[in-house]
Amino acid sequence: MNLASTIDEALYKQVKTQRGFTYSYFFSPPTAGKPVIFFSHGFPSSSYVWREQVAFFKPLGFGLVVPDLLGYGGTDRPTDPKLYIGSGLAQDVVNIFDAEGIAKVIAVGHDWGSSVVSRLINLHPNRVSACAFVTVGYGAPNPAAKAVITQPGMMTKMVGYETFAYMRFFCQPDAAEIIEKNIDSFLCLVYPEKTEIWKDNMCVEGGARAWIEGNTINPVASYMTPELLGHERSALLKGGLAAPLCWYKVLLEDAKAADDAAVPAEAHAVMQPLLFVASTRDPVCLPIFGDTNHGKHAKGVVTRREIAGDHWVLESHAAETPSLVLKVSVLLKSAHTSARPAKILGEF
Missing domain, CATH: 3.40.50.1820 (Alpha/Beta hydrolase fold, catalytic domain)
Known part of the structure:
Protein backbone atom coordinates (compact mmCIF):
# COMPACT_ATOMS: atom_id res chain seq x y z
CA MET A 1 0.00 0.00 0.00
CA ALA A 144 30.34 18.44 13.19
CA ALA A 145 26.97 16.65 13.24
CA LYS A 146 28.52 13.27 14.04
CA ALA A 147 29.25 14.54 17.55
CA VAL A 148 25.61 13.77 18.39
CA ILE A 149 26.42 10.08 17.95
CA THR A 150 30.09 9.90 18.89
CA GLN A 151 29.97 12.03 22.05
CA PRO A 152 27.54 10.54 24.59
CA GLY A 153 26.57 13.08 27.20
CA MET A 154 26.68 16.08 24.88
CA MET A 155 22.91 16.46 24.71
CA THR A 156 22.57 15.80 28.44
CA LYS A 157 24.64 18.90 29.09
CA MET A 158 22.38 20.90 26.79
CA VAL A 159 18.85 19.75 27.67
CA GLY A 160 19.19 17.44 30.67
CA TYR A 161 18.98 14.05 28.99
CA GLU A 162 20.38 12.20 25.97
CA THR A 163 17.74 13.03 23.38
CA PHE A 164 19.46 11.22 20.50
CA ALA A 165 20.84 8.14 22.29
CA TYR A 166 18.79 5.84 20.03
CA MET A 167 20.78 7.03 17.01
CA ARG A 168 23.83 5.16 18.26
CA PHE A 169 21.86 1.91 18.00
CA PHE A 170 20.44 2.82 14.59
CA CYS A 171 24.02 3.26 13.31
CA GLN A 172 25.17 -0.18 14.43
CA PRO A 173 25.82 -2.83 11.71
CA ASP A 174 23.23 -5.22 13.17
CA ALA A 175 20.47 -2.67 13.77
CA ALA A 176 18.49 -3.43 10.60
CA GLU A 177 18.51 -7.19 11.27
CA ILE A 178 17.42 -6.73 14.88
CA ILE A 179 14.59 -4.37 13.94
CA GLU A 180 13.31 -6.61 11.14
CA LYS A 181 13.35 -9.62 13.47
CA ASN A 182 11.37 -7.72 16.10
CA ILE A 183 9.35 -5.40 13.89
CA ASP A 184 6.31 -5.21 16.18
CA SER A 185 8.50 -4.25 19.12
CA PHE A 186 10.12 -1.56 16.98
CA LEU A 187 6.72 -0.16 16.00
CA CYS A 188 5.61 -0.16 19.64
CA LEU A 189 8.69 1.89 20.50
CA VAL A 190 8.32 4.29 17.59
CA TYR A 191 4.58 4.88 18.06
CA PRO A 192 3.96 4.49 21.82
CA GLU A 193 0.76 5.37 23.60
CA LYS A 194 2.74 7.40 26.14
CA THR A 195 5.57 9.75 25.16
CA GLU A 196 7.42 8.81 28.34
CA ILE A 197 8.36 5.59 26.56
CA TRP A 198 10.66 7.61 24.30
CA LYS A 199 12.30 9.49 27.13
CA ASP A 200 12.78 6.33 29.21
CA ASN A 201 14.08 4.13 26.38
CA MET A 202 15.08 5.99 23.21
CA CYS A 203 16.76 8.75 25.20
CA VAL A 204 18.75 6.37 27.42
CA GLU A 205 22.07 4.86 26.40
CA GLY A 206 21.41 1.33 25.14
CA GLY A 207 17.70 1.68 25.74
CA ALA A 208 16.48 1.30 22.15
CA ARG A 209 18.59 -1.80 21.55
CA ALA A 210 17.46 -3.39 24.82
CA TRP A 211 13.80 -2.67 24.06
CA ILE A 212 13.86 -4.12 20.54
CA GLU A 213 16.19 -7.05 21.24
CA GLY A 214 13.96 -7.94 24.17
CA ASN A 215 10.96 -7.86 21.83
CA THR A 216 9.14 -5.56 24.23
CA ILE A 217 5.49 -4.97 23.38
CA ASN A 218 3.37 -2.10 24.70
CA PRO A 219 0.19 -0.29 23.63
CA VAL A 220 0.59 1.91 20.58
CA ALA A 221 -0.90 5.37 20.18
CA SER A 222 -4.61 5.45 19.44
CA TYR A 223 -4.05 7.23 16.12
CA MET A 224 -2.07 4.22 14.89
CA THR A 225 -5.04 2.20 13.71
CA PRO A 226 -4.59 -1.51 12.94
CA GLU A 227 -4.73 -0.65 9.22
CA LEU A 228 -2.07 2.05 9.53
CA LEU A 229 0.14 -0.12 11.70
CA GLY A 230 -0.23 -2.96 9.23
CA HIS A 231 0.83 -0.67 6.40
CA GLU A 232 3.93 0.44 8.30
CA ARG A 233 4.87 -3.14 9.12
CA SER A 234 4.49 -4.49 5.60
CA ALA A 235 6.21 -1.51 3.96
CA LEU A 236 9.25 -1.74 6.23
CA LEU A 237 9.60 -5.50 5.96
CA LYS A 238 9.18 -5.44 2.19
CA GLY A 239 12.09 -3.07 1.66
CA GLY A 240 14.04 -3.79 4.84
CA LEU A 241 15.60 -1.30 7.24
CA ALA A 242 19.15 -1.24 5.84
CA ALA A 243 18.45 1.65 3.46
CA PRO A 244 16.28 3.82 5.75
CA LEU A 245 18.86 3.58 8.53
CA CYS A 246 21.43 5.14 6.18
CA TRP A 247 19.80 8.49 6.94
CA TYR A 248 21.37 8.10 10.40
CA LYS A 249 24.57 6.33 9.40
CA VAL A 250 25.54 9.13 7.01
CA LEU A 251 26.10 11.32 10.08
CA LEU A 252 29.27 9.30 10.74
CA GLU A 253 30.62 9.70 7.22
CA ASP A 254 33.44 12.09 6.37
CA ALA A 255 31.61 12.67 3.09
CA LYS A 256 28.72 14.18 5.03
CA ALA A 257 31.00 16.53 6.94
Missing part, protein backbone atom coordinates in the same frame (compact mmCIF):
# COMPACT_ATOMS: atom_id res chain seq x y z
CA ASN A 2 1.15 3.53 -0.69
CA LEU A 3 -0.39 6.95 -1.08
CA ALA A 4 -1.80 6.01 -4.46
CA SER A 5 -3.96 3.25 -2.93
CA THR A 6 -6.05 5.87 -1.14
CA ILE A 7 -6.01 8.59 -3.81
CA ASP A 8 -5.17 7.72 -7.41
CA GLU A 9 -2.60 5.14 -8.42
CA ALA A 10 -2.31 6.72 -11.86
CA LEU A 11 -0.78 9.82 -10.30
CA TYR A 12 2.36 8.00 -9.14
CA LYS A 13 5.26 8.44 -11.54
CA GLN A 14 8.93 7.51 -11.76
CA VAL A 15 12.02 9.41 -12.82
CA LYS A 16 15.70 8.56 -12.93
CA THR A 17 17.80 11.28 -11.34
CA GLN A 18 21.18 12.43 -12.58
CA ARG A 19 22.76 10.38 -9.79
CA GLY A 20 21.20 7.31 -11.40
CA PHE A 21 18.49 6.58 -8.82
CA THR A 22 14.90 5.82 -9.74
CA TYR A 23 12.47 7.81 -7.62
CA SER A 24 8.77 7.07 -7.21
CA TYR A 25 6.60 10.10 -6.52
CA PHE A 26 3.00 11.22 -6.40
CA PHE A 27 2.33 14.17 -8.69
CA SER A 28 -0.74 16.28 -9.26
CA PRO A 29 -0.33 19.41 -11.43
CA PRO A 30 -1.56 22.79 -10.21
CA THR A 31 -4.56 24.59 -11.58
CA ALA A 32 -4.03 28.11 -12.94
CA GLY A 33 -2.53 30.46 -10.38
CA LYS A 34 -1.95 27.83 -7.68
CA PRO A 35 1.50 27.04 -6.27
CA VAL A 36 3.12 23.61 -6.08
CA ILE A 37 3.74 22.04 -2.67
CA PHE A 38 6.59 19.59 -2.17
CA PHE A 39 6.08 17.26 0.80
CA SER A 40 9.21 15.63 2.26
CA HIS A 41 8.80 12.71 4.67
CA GLY A 42 11.10 11.26 7.32
CA PHE A 43 11.95 8.00 9.11
CA PRO A 44 10.44 5.40 9.03
CA SER A 45 7.67 6.79 6.83
CA SER A 46 7.13 7.18 3.10
CA SER A 47 5.00 9.38 0.88
CA TYR A 48 2.02 7.67 2.54
CA VAL A 49 2.42 9.85 5.64
CA TRP A 50 1.25 12.89 3.63
CA ARG A 51 -1.99 11.27 2.40
CA GLU A 52 -4.22 13.58 4.48
CA GLN A 53 -2.44 16.66 3.16
CA VAL A 54 -2.81 15.42 -0.40
CA ALA A 55 -6.52 14.76 0.13
CA PHE A 56 -6.87 18.31 1.47
CA PHE A 57 -4.85 20.24 -1.10
CA LYS A 58 -5.59 18.39 -4.33
CA PRO A 59 -9.26 19.46 -4.56
CA LEU A 60 -8.13 23.06 -3.93
CA GLY A 61 -6.02 22.95 -7.09
CA PHE A 62 -2.59 23.06 -5.49
CA GLY A 63 0.14 21.24 -7.36
CA LEU A 64 1.61 18.38 -5.31
CA VAL A 65 4.94 16.57 -5.45
CA VAL A 66 5.20 13.81 -2.85
CA PRO A 67 8.14 11.44 -3.37
CA ASP A 68 9.22 8.30 -1.61
CA LEU A 69 12.62 9.61 -0.63
CA LEU A 70 15.79 7.59 -1.17
CA GLY A 71 15.60 4.27 0.65
CA TYR A 72 11.81 4.14 0.91
CA GLY A 73 8.70 2.86 -0.88
CA GLY A 74 9.00 2.55 -4.63
CA THR A 75 12.26 4.53 -4.78
CA ASP A 76 15.69 2.89 -5.02
CA ARG A 77 17.21 1.64 -1.77
CA PRO A 78 21.01 1.91 -1.83
CA THR A 79 22.74 0.87 1.38
CA ASP A 80 25.89 2.97 1.11
CA PRO A 81 25.43 5.79 3.67
CA LYS A 82 27.61 8.17 1.62
CA LEU A 83 24.84 8.33 -0.98
CA TYR A 84 22.58 10.05 1.53
CA ILE A 85 24.53 13.32 1.77
CA GLY A 86 22.44 16.47 1.71
CA SER A 87 23.56 17.84 -1.64
CA GLY A 88 22.76 14.56 -3.36
CA LEU A 89 19.30 14.24 -1.84
CA ALA A 90 18.49 17.85 -2.71
CA GLN A 91 19.68 17.34 -6.28
CA ASP A 92 17.50 14.23 -6.62
CA VAL A 93 14.45 16.25 -5.63
CA VAL A 94 15.35 19.07 -8.03
CA ASN A 95 15.52 16.48 -10.81
CA ILE A 96 11.91 15.55 -10.01
CA PHE A 97 10.91 19.21 -10.23
CA ASP A 98 12.70 19.52 -13.56
CA ALA A 99 10.97 16.42 -14.91
CA GLU A 100 7.60 18.07 -14.21
CA GLY A 101 8.61 21.56 -15.35
CA ILE A 102 8.24 23.01 -11.85
CA ALA A 103 10.15 26.25 -11.30
CA LYS A 104 9.40 26.80 -7.61
CA VAL A 105 7.78 24.94 -4.73
CA ILE A 106 6.49 25.56 -1.28
CA ALA A 107 8.65 23.01 0.54
CA VAL A 108 7.24 21.21 3.58
CA GLY A 109 9.31 18.79 5.66
CA HIS A 110 8.80 16.50 8.64
CA ASP A 111 11.46 14.60 10.59
CA TRP A 112 14.41 13.79 8.24
CA GLY A 113 12.38 15.32 5.46
CA SER A 114 13.15 18.68 7.04
CA SER A 115 16.84 18.14 6.28
CA VAL A 116 16.02 17.75 2.57
CA VAL A 117 14.02 20.99 2.63
CA SER A 118 16.91 22.67 4.44
CA ARG A 119 19.44 21.66 1.78
CA LEU A 120 17.08 22.75 -0.97
CA ILE A 121 17.05 26.19 0.64
CA ASN A 122 20.84 26.22 0.99
CA LEU A 123 21.78 24.87 -2.44
CA HIS A 124 18.78 25.64 -4.66
CA PRO A 125 17.18 28.70 -3.05
CA ASN A 126 15.66 29.85 -6.34
CA ARG A 127 13.50 26.70 -6.36
CA VAL A 128 11.86 27.36 -2.96
CA SER A 129 9.33 30.18 -2.61
CA ALA A 130 8.34 29.42 1.00
CA CYS A 131 8.92 26.64 3.52
CA ALA A 132 7.25 24.87 6.41
CA PHE A 133 8.89 22.62 8.98
CA VAL A 134 6.77 20.22 11.01
CA THR A 135 8.20 19.05 14.37
CA VAL A 136 11.80 19.25 13.10
CA GLY A 137 12.88 22.76 12.15
CA TYR A 138 15.35 24.10 9.66
CA GLY A 139 18.85 22.68 10.05
CA ALA A 140 21.87 24.56 8.76
CA PRO A 141 24.80 22.58 7.32
CA ASN A 142 26.81 21.18 10.23
CA PRO A 143 30.16 19.47 9.52
CA ALA A 258 32.74 17.60 3.72
CA ASP A 259 29.40 18.07 1.97
CA ASP A 260 28.13 20.37 4.71
CA ALA A 261 31.43 22.26 4.92
CA ALA A 262 31.21 23.03 1.20
CA VAL A 263 28.04 25.11 1.66
CA PRO A 264 29.05 28.80 1.88
CA ALA A 265 28.19 30.48 5.17
CA GLU A 266 26.00 33.04 3.42
CA ALA A 267 23.87 30.20 2.02
CA HIS A 268 22.89 29.14 5.56
CA ALA A 269 20.38 32.00 5.78
CA VAL A 270 16.70 31.30 5.11
CA MET A 271 15.32 34.25 3.19
CA GLN A 272 11.99 32.61 2.33
CA PRO A 273 8.85 32.94 4.48
CA LEU A 274 9.03 30.16 7.07
CA LEU A 275 6.39 28.36 9.13
CA PHE A 276 7.44 26.20 12.08
CA VAL A 277 4.87 23.77 13.48
CA ALA A 278 6.27 22.78 16.88
CA SER A 279 5.17 19.57 18.60
CA THR A 280 5.11 20.34 22.31
CA ARG A 281 4.96 16.71 23.47
CA ASP A 282 7.89 15.42 21.44
CA PRO A 283 10.66 14.49 23.93
CA VAL A 284 13.29 13.99 21.21
CA CYS A 285 12.86 16.75 18.63
CA LEU A 286 12.36 19.51 21.16
CA PRO A 287 10.84 22.76 19.84
CA ILE A 288 13.80 24.69 21.23
CA PHE A 289 16.05 23.09 18.61
CA GLY A 290 14.00 24.57 15.78
CA ASP A 291 13.48 27.86 17.59
CA THR A 292 17.23 28.27 18.08
CA ASN A 293 18.05 27.58 14.44
CA HIS A 294 15.31 29.86 13.18
CA GLY A 295 16.41 32.65 15.46
CA LYS A 296 19.92 32.36 14.07
CA HIS A 297 19.28 31.75 10.37
CA ALA A 298 15.74 32.79 9.36
CA LYS A 299 15.87 36.28 7.85
CA GLY A 300 12.40 36.48 6.29
CA VAL A 301 8.89 36.32 7.70
CA VAL A 302 8.66 33.62 10.40
CA THR A 303 5.50 32.18 11.90
CA ARG A 304 5.45 29.68 14.73
CA ARG A 305 2.50 27.49 15.67
CA GLU A 306 2.28 24.81 18.34
CA ILE A 307 0.42 21.52 18.33
CA ALA A 308 -0.04 19.71 21.63
CA GLY A 309 1.06 16.43 20.13
CA ASP A 310 4.00 14.07 19.93
CA HIS A 311 6.39 13.58 17.02
CA TRP A 312 3.71 12.11 14.74
CA VAL A 313 1.31 15.04 14.44
CA LEU A 314 0.78 14.22 10.77
CA GLU A 315 -1.14 11.20 12.06
CA SER A 316 -2.50 12.36 15.42
CA HIS A 317 -3.56 15.83 14.22
CA ALA A 318 -4.25 15.01 10.57
CA ALA A 319 -7.18 17.42 10.43
CA GLU A 320 -5.13 20.27 11.89
CA THR A 321 -1.87 20.18 9.96
CA PRO A 322 -3.24 20.80 6.43
CA SER A 323 -4.79 24.10 7.47
CA LEU A 324 -1.51 25.11 9.08
CA VAL A 325 0.38 24.30 5.91
CA LEU A 326 -2.19 26.29 3.97
CA LYS A 327 -0.91 29.32 5.88
CA VAL A 328 2.34 29.01 3.94
CA SER A 329 0.66 30.26 0.79
CA VAL A 330 -0.67 33.20 2.81
CA LEU A 331 2.83 33.72 4.19
CA LEU A 332 4.17 33.79 0.67
CA LYS A 333 1.61 36.32 -0.48
CA SER A 334 1.98 38.54 2.58
CA ALA A 335 5.76 38.56 2.33
CA HIS A 336 5.53 40.03 -1.17
CA THR A 337 2.52 42.35 -0.85
CA SER A 338 2.40 43.67 2.69
CA ALA A 339 4.55 46.30 4.31
CA ARG A 340 3.55 44.87 7.68
CA PRO A 341 3.43 41.09 7.26
CA ALA A 342 3.57 40.45 11.01
CA LYS A 343 0.15 42.08 11.39
CA ILE A 344 -1.31 39.79 8.74
CA LEU A 345 0.31 36.75 10.32
CA GLY A 346 -1.22 37.69 13.64
CA GLU A 347 -4.68 37.25 12.13
CA PHE A 348 -4.17 33.54 11.41
